[in-house]
Amino acid sequence: MIHLAVNIDHIATLREARGGIEPDPVAAASIAELAGAIGIVCHLREDRRHINDRDLRLLRETIKTKLDLEMAATEEIITIALDTLPDLVTLVPERREERTTEGGLDVASNLVYYTQVVARMHQNDIAVSFFVEPQRDQINAAATAGADIVELHTGTFANARSSHEQQEELRKLREAAAYAASLGLNVTAGHGLNYVNVRSICTIPEIQEVSIGHAIIARAAFVGLDTAVRDMVRLLQVYSH
Numbered sequence: 001m002i003h004l005a006v007n008i009d010h011i012a013t014l015r016e017a018r019g020g021i022e023p024d025p026v027a028a029a030s031i032a033e034l035a036g037a038i039g040i041v042c043h044l045r046e047d048r049r050h051i052n053d054r055d056l057r058l059l060r061e062t063i064k065t066k067l068d069l070e071m072a073a074t075e076e077i078i079t080i081a082l083d084t085l086p087d088l089v090t091l092v093p094e095r096r097e098e099r100t101t102e103g104g105l106d107v108a109s110n111l112v113y114y115t116q117v118v119a120r121m122h123q124n125d126i127a128v129s130f131f132v133e134p135q136r137d138q139i140n141a142a143a144t145a146g147a148d149i150v151e152l153h154t155g156t157f158a159n160a161r162s163s164h165e166q167q168e169e170l171r172k173l174r175e176a177a178a179y180a181a182s183l184g185l186n187v188t189a190g191h192g193l194n195y196v197n198v199r200s201i202c203t204i205p206e207i208q209e210v211s212i213g214h215a216i217i218a219r220a221a222f223v224g225l226d227t228a229v230r231d232m233v234r235l236l237q238v239y240s241h
């Protein structure tokens with residue numbers, strides 16, 4: 001069965017909209033865990049637009065499943081990661097102007113640098129995931145750099161306008177997942193997944209986990225976070241085996 005990691009950045013985004021103390025992403029993480037999430041993801045951005053250093057500190061203290069710190073591999077954030085010791089870091093590209101992460105990381109063009117980053121994380125028992133496009137060159141680079149996991153970027157699949165385009169993107173994801181697994185990598189997927197399109201993702205046997213934020217937090221506004229997480233866990237149970 002595919003497991004669910006819940007990205008709680010949007011809870012912090014809502015808090016930052018008023019600059020106060022609620023809603024608290026730390027409380028959201030506990031609710032998501034109680035509802036069946038096997039991991040909590042948060043992205044500490046350079047501009048701290050949602051998750052901040054206090055959140056990360058408290059999340060590290062309180063999360064009982066797995067803390068996945070999504071991050072750009074800059075020296076500032078690497079230092080924080082080595083200090084905080086999340087269970088896992090997911091390395092992503094980051095641009096200040098973007099609304100959310102756009103596209104996968106170009107590991108292949110920066111292989112020497114990312115190999116060093118992986119080594120520093122591993123020295124501290126932190127597992128490393130690379131968020132990559134479903135492309136062999138990037139998957140090869142992630143494996144060469146020593147990654148434990150590749151998270152396949154599902155954004156293009158999720159944004160496909162026609163069913164033909166969606167099937168084509170699904171085919172790329174399927175091939176990439178099989179290829180990554182053949183190299184000994186663990187395979188996860190995320191970005192743009194929701195209560196409808198996750199069904200197709202569940203047909204890819206190598207995918208062990210999905211990382212979902214927006215769709216779950218959006219649904220939570222209407223039905224509550226506990227129900228929103230349970231609904232997704234139930235779908236994953238039904239659609240994957």
Ligand code: PXP
Nearest residue numbers: 101131190191192211212213214
């Ligand atoms: N995985 C990665 C690497 C991401 O950057 C994001 C967005 O923060 C997600 C998963 C979750 O995407 P969404 O919010 O669209 O579910």
